[in-house]
Amino acid sequence: MRIAISVTGQDLDSSLDPRFGRCPYFLLVDPETEEHQAVPNPGISAGGGAGIKAAQEVVNQGVKTLITGQCGPNAFNILTAGGIKILQAPAGPVRRVLELYKQGELAEVNAPGMAKQGMQGRGFR
Amino acid sequence: MRQLVITSGKGGTGKTTVAACLLTLAWRAGIADADVDAPNLHLLLHPKLLDEREFKGAKQVVKNEAACSGCGKCEEVCRFGAIKDLAVDPFRCEGCGLCVYVCPEKALRLEEVATGTLMLSRTRYGHFAHARLYIGAEASGKLVTAVRRKAEEACRDEELVIIDGSPGIGCAVIASLSGTDLALLVTEPTVSGLHDLDRILKVAQHFGVTALVCINKYDLSPELSAELERYCAGEKVDLVGKIPFDPAVLDVIRQGMPLEDLLKTRAGQAIEGIWETVRMFLH
Amino acid sequence: MIISVLSGKGGTGKTTVAVNLALSLAETERPILLDADVEEPNVALYLKPDVIVDEVLPVSVPVPEIDLAKCNYCGRCAEFCQFNALAVINGSVMTFPELCHGCGGCAIVCPNRAIREVPRRIGTVEKGSSGPLEFWQGRLNIGEPFAVPVTRLLKQGLSELEGETAVIIDAPPGTACTVVEAIRGSDYALLVTEPTPFGRHDLDLAIQLVRQMRIPHGVIINRAGSNNEIIVDLCNKRNVPILLVIPFSTRFAAMGAKGIPFSRVMPDWQKEFRRLYHAIKELCQCVN
Numbered sequence: 001m002r003i004a005i006s007v008t009g010q011d012l013d014s015s016l017d018p019r020f021g022r023c024p025y026f027l028l029v030d031p032e033t034e035e036h037q038a039v040p041n042p043g044i045s046a047g048g049g050a051g052i053k054a055a056q057e058v059v060n061q062g063v064k065t066l067i068t069g070q071c072g073p074n075a076f077n078i079l080t081a082g083g084i085k086i087l088q089a090p091a092g093p094v095r096r097v098l099e100l101y102k103q104g105e106l107a108e109v110n111a112p113g114m115a116k117q118g119m120q121g122r123g124f125r
Numbered sequence: 126m127r128q129l130v131i132t133s134g135k136g137g138t139g140k141t142t143v144a145a146c147l148l149t150l151a152w153r154a155g156i157a158d159a160d161v162d163a164p165n166l167h168l169l170l171h172p173k174l175l176d177e178r179e180f181k182g183a184k185q186v187v188k189n190e191a192a193c194s195g196c197g198k199c200e201e202v203c204r205f206g207a208i209k210d211l212a213v214d215p216f217r218c219e220g221c222g223l224c225v226y227v228c229p230e231k232a233l234r235l236e237e238v239a240t241g242t243l244m245l246s247r248t249r250y251g252h253f254a255h256a257r258l259y260i261g262a263e264a265s266g267k268l269v270t271a272v273r274r275k276a277e278e279a280c281r282d283e284e285l286v287i288i289d290g291s292p293g294i295g296c297a298v299i300a301s302l303s304g305t306d307l308a309l310l311v312t313e314p315t316v317s318g319l320h321d322l323d324r325i326l327k328v329a330q331h332f333g334v335t336a337l338v339c340i341n342k343y344d345l346s347p348e349l350s351a352e353l354e355r356y357c358a359g360e361k362v363d364l365v366g367k368i369p370f371d372p373a374v375l376d377v378i379r380q381g382m383p384l385e386d387l388l389k390t391r392a393g394q395a396i397e398g399i400w401e402t403v404r405m406f407l408h
Numbered sequence: 409m410i411i412s413v414l415s416g417k418g419g420t421g422k423t424t425v426a427v428n429l430a431l432s433l434a435e436t437e438r439p440i441l442l443d444a445d446v447e448e449p450n451v452a453l454y455l456k457p458d459v460i461v462d463e464v465l466p467v468s469v470p471v472p473e474i475d476l477a478k479c480n481y482c483g484r485c486a487e488f489c490q491f492n493a494l495a496v497i498n499g500s501v502m503t504f505p506e507l508c509h510g511c512g513g514c515a516i517v518c519p520n521r522a523i524r525e526v527p528r529r530i531g532t533v534e535k536g537s538s539g540p541l542e543f544w545q546g547r548l549n550i551g552e553p554f555a556v557p558v559t560r561l562l563k564q565g566l567s568e569l570e571g572e573t574a575v576i577i578d579a580p581p582g583t584a585c586t587v588v589e590a591i592r593g594s595d596y597a598l599l600v601t602e603p604t605p606f607g608r609h610d611l612d613l614a615i616q617l618v619r620q621m622r623i624p625h626g627v628i629i630n631r632a633g634s635n636n637e638i639i640v641d642l643c644n645k646r647n648v649p650i651l652l653v654i655p656f657s658t659r660f661a662a663m664g665a666k667g668i669p670f671s672r673v674m675p676d677w678q679k680e681f682r683r684l685y686h687a688i689k690e691l692c693q694c695v696n
Contacts, residue, residue, distance in 0.1 A: 022274070045237070048267070049492025049507045056486065059497045074504055082497045134448050136418010136581040141606065162582035163416050163610045184490060204511055216588050221511030222490050235490070260617045263585040266553060292418040292581050293447035296553035316667035317423065317450040324448060324550060331551040345658070346665035378605055379635065 002028045003065040003101070004058050007094055010038035018069020018091045021051035027094060028061060031102055051075030058084065067097060067106060076112035126283060127407050128273075128305040130159070130334075132290030132298065134321030138313045139341040141165045142374060142387070144289040146396040147309075147403070148250050149384045151287065155280025156248070158255040159269045159301035160291035161241060169384060172246030172253050180256065182240035182267040184220035186213050192232035199224035199233060216261055241268045245275055250384075252279040266296030273301070285407065292321075294328045302329060307406055308336045309365070309399075314349035319356060326362060336362055337406060339399050341392075343367040363406075366399035368392050410566070410575040411688060412591035412623070415600045416610030418581035421630035421654070422600050424664055426578035427454040428671040429598075432681035434540045439574035442566075443545035444590035446531060446558040451578050452545060453667045455538035463535040467546070467558045468527035469510035474501045478522035485514035485523060509554070531558040535565070555580075559589040566593070574685070583617045591618070596688050597625040598651070603635040608642050615646050624691060631656040652684050 006023035007014045012034065017023035021043045029036040039061060043054030055075040058066055059082035066079060067087045079086055087106040089097045100106050131144040144166065148156050158166040186207070193211065200208045203224055207217035215238075225233045240262040246253040254276035258265050269291070276286050290301040302308060308329050312322040322338065329336040338357050343350040350367065357364040371392035378387075387393045413426040423445070430441040443451035452459050472485065472494060483496040493508035494501065505528050515523040531548040546562035548555045566575060579590040591597060597618045601611040611627065618625040626649045629639050633656045643650050654660070663670050671677035 019274075046492055049504060052492040052495050052504060052507070056492075056495045056497065078495050078497055078502060081500055081502065135450075136448075137420060138418075160582075162584040162587075163418070163613060165417070165606045165609060168605050168609060202512070202516070216585070216592075219509050219511070220490055221509055221513055222488070223511050223513040223516065226488065226513060226517060258584055260583050260613065260620055261585065261588040263556075265582075265584045293555075293586075294550065295447045295548060295555045295586065297582075297584070298447075299551075299553050313419075315665040316453040317448075320450060320453055321448045327550045345661050349665050375604060375635075379638075 002030050002063050003067060004028055004061060004063045005066075005094060005097060006041075006068040007038070012036060012094050014094055016067065016069065016089055016091055016094060016097050020068040020071035020075055021054045023054070023068075026058060026061070028063060029098065031098060034098070049074065052078060055079050055082070058082070067101060071109070071112060073112035076109070126277065126280065126286060127307070128286045128288060129403065129407060130288040130290050130301055130305045130308045131311060132302060132308055132325060133292060133311045134294060134325035135313070135317050136292035138311045138318060139368070140311050141169070141289055142378070143309070143311050143339070143341070143368075143396060144287055145169045145384050146387050146393055147400055148287050149388060150397060150400040151285055153251050153283060155251050155276045155283045155286040156253050157272050157276035157286060157288045158253070159272055159288050159297070161256045161258040161265055161268045161272065161297065162291070164255055164257060166253070166289050167246075167255055169378065170246075170248045170250070170253055172248050172255070174244060174246050176245040178243055179239040180241045180243040180268055180271055181237040182271070183238055183262070183264045184222070184235045185215055185218045185238045186220070186222070186224055186233050187236045188213055189232045189234070192230045194230050194232075196229065198227045198229065202227050219263070240264055243268070243271050243275060245279055251283055252276065254279060266300035269297050269300035294324050298325070298328065299332065302334055303332045305334055307403070308334045309403060310336055310338045311341050312338060312353060313341050314343055314346040314353060316349070319349065319353055322353070322356070326360060335406065337365045337403065338362055339364070339366045339368060341368045342370040344369050365402040366395055368395040368399075409572065409596070409689060409692060410577065410594045411596045411598060412577040412579050412594040413598045413600060414579035414587060414591055414614055415581060416583060416614035417601070417607055420600045420602045420607060422581070423450050423454065423578050424669065425598060425600050425628055425630070426576050427451060427669045428677065429681045429685065430541055430576045431669055432671055432678040433574060433685055436682075437574040437685070438540065438542070439576055440542040440544060442562060442575065442577045444559050444562060444577050445580040446546035446548045446555050446562070447580060447586070449545045449547050451543070454669050455541070455543065457539055459536050459538045459543055461534045461536040465533040465535070465561060466529050467531040467533055467561050468529045469508060469554075469557055470512060470525035471505040471508040471510065471528045472503055472514045472523045473526045474503065475522045475524065476501070478520045480520055482519065484517050484519065488513050488517045506553070510557070530554065533558065533562045555586045556589050559586060563589075563593075583613045587617065588621070591621065591623065594623050595692050597623045598628055599625055599648075600628045600630055601639055602631045603629060603633065603639050605638065608638050611639065612642060612646070615648060626651040626688070626691070628652045628654065630654045651687060652680065
């Protein structure tokens with residue numbers, strides 16, 4: 001069963017792009033065989049509602065799972081209506097994301113919103 | 126990375142000056158000028174341009190005169206009055222593409238058009254993302270989003286990005302506000318300042334962004350400052366500081382002195398106090 | 409004659425100039441004052457007696473409503489919509505009215521006539537008066553991104569005016585589409601600025617805008633003082649006349665803060681604004 005990942009490039013050596021609506025590509029991957037195919041995100045050139053366009057594309061691709069960083073409320077509603085499970089992962093190499101996925105380490109997103117990356121407890125100066 | 130947006134409903138309340146002071150105080154931070162149709166920060170930061178590119182932010186209808194039969198169907202369906210006497214008015218066209226759809230001769234097509242210039246620069250304080258919306262262009266919100274993305278990309282390793290917002294409550298403001306961690310609303314003690322603060326605060330609340338308020342030039346009207354304070358207390362929003370009217374600030378800006386000199390002014394001192402509170406909220 | 413007041417930079421005193429000009433002409437010219445800064449309308453705060461509103465017009469955008477009994481989920485509407493205000497997924501249609509520009513295309517492309525348009529309120533236009541002054545204003549609702557439809561409806565009434573009515577328009581700050589809509593069709597543009605580097609920079613943008621729109625224009629320096637050179641220099645370079653200089657004074661600032669137009673208290677300034685109006689009128693006749 002293929003899953004979709006929002007990514008910066010076109011293959012397994014690229015990185016996860018945490019921005020769902022404006023990521024350049026979605027990588028459709030079979031986690032078992034690692035066979036994959038990149039589809040361009042039509043949302044990237046959208047005048048508005050990039051997340052909507054991107055979500056529509058992911059639904060149309062027939063996947064049931066999406067791994068991304070953050071998605072807004074509109075995209076979230078479309079993905080949910082399309083029966084897609086949304087998993088959250090930090091920006092990083094796609095291979096690492098796949099590993100985390102196989103180990104069941106990725107949390108499911110149950111509400112739309114922006115991911116906070118935190119300050120790791122350090123000040124500004 | 127945390128994002129702090131400095132904004133105000135009313136124009137000319139001192140957003141840019143406050144943003145510049147906070148940048149100096151944060152010392153290392155990314156900065157983005159989201160006031161794309163009247164950007165001013167570059168006048169203070171003496172930026173070194175690293176990258177500049179045209180930004181295609183809208184679609185517009187383009188006509189192939191040779192194919193047009195003059196039937197006028199395009200003019201009939203356009204609700205924006207963007208086609209008059211068979212000519213396209215680029216100021217009015219919103220790029221919906223309906224005329225393209227109805228044209229029997231296929232004489233019209235949608236084309237991406239540049240709506241501004243997107244720039245990345247280096248400054249002493251950190252990377253600086255900025256833009257210039259072409260005169261009269263639409264979709265300023267989209268250019269603002271692009272500026273913020275540019276800042277996010279260039280400042281991956283920074284802990285803070287400061288965004289200098291635009292006045293108003295419309296698309297450019299929404300684009301500079303949404304998804305930020307904190308908004309500092311700069312107001313002034315005037316009837317307009319109070320009215321516009323109320324509107325921008327409601328916009329921040331609408332988009333779920335925590336807002337703090339500071340009053341600039343508070344001593345120009347102690348009476349209205351007191352009213353602003355009462356307003357903040359009533360709305361349960363934190364008033365994090367009051368900045369005095371200080372002509373020395375303009376002297377620093379006029380003479381192009383380093384930003385550090387701003388902090389030596391009375392106004393700068395007050396902003397230093399504001400920064401202490403703001404950084405607590407950012408944690 | 410339509411005179412627009414704009415500035416590029418915010419907070420330079422557009423509203424102050426527009427209100428003082430309109431009030432100074434109130435008795436003789438019976439002008440209409442328009443607040444076209446629909447994101448942050450402030451003119452009413454300066455008007456005493458309070459504005460009496462005679463007419464309230466809702467501003468709405470027609471957005472799609474789907475008749476699910478007729479829809480076969482072909483997806484043409486979503487495909488057509490440039491603004492992604494519709495999505496069709498696995499046997500359901502979702503609409504995102506806040507993204508809709510109201511072009512009406514989805515209803516036209518739908519092969520099953522399953523889409524009808526319903527109005528969605530985004531703002532208000534009010535028409536009324538304050539004393540002898542006729543006053544119209546537009547107001548965009550909180551959270552709405554598109555201000556232009558409000559400005560458009562606000563100005564619609566102007567085309568129906570007959571004769572030589574003086575109209576003064578307070579435009580929003582900046583140089584984007586909302587400003588274009590506000591000042592379109594003006595006979596003259598007053599560019600209000602202040603003698604600071606920011607004021608100069610944004611005045612230059614405003615000059616480019618009115619040049620592109622071919623609107624004759626002149627400059628007013630507000631909060632003027634010892635640094636006027638910075639603006640005078642630009643005006644000389646661009647060959648734009650300076651029509652009025654309003655000095656900085658804490659007295660003006662205090663009155664502005666409380667929403668008191670200074671010409672009310674200082675009748676000499678009413679004369680100045682009337683002189684300004686007649687100077688503009690003459691300039692416009694030269695152009696024509």
